[in-house]
Amino acid sequence: MASDFDDPGYDYAVSVAGRAVRTMAEQRIPPMPTNFAIWFQYYAGSHNNLRNAIDLLIDHNRPFDVSTNQDLFETCIAPEVSAVVVETSERLQA
Template structure:
């Protein structure tokens, strides 16, 4: 597996996994690769449309 030369990128991915797994578990969302991919993208703030939709869904279920 290739190593990243960018420690910031590595640290960011670690932060995302540390946020995603507990939140998914709290919401009883199965931690499958597909579900994790959605949460990774959501928490990385790389997709504004996804972020807005997830925020709306999560606030509705709160």
């Protein structure tokens, strides 16, 4: 199972990370790991549900407050992380 957390290459990852950090600063989103994961995945462009949700929030001038950021993480990022953890555990046990 390939995931969005596979190694994307150094230069690409630096570029995406830079865009994520700049946007977080512009939106005054605290630079926490969960928030960074949201914006890194948004700019990586490989998570359509996340991109659509954030674009909708931006279009409606909604703030990225603590609750919104937590909902985005729990809905879009956490399930993927859990799937990777389960797969890794299964591989280790095999």
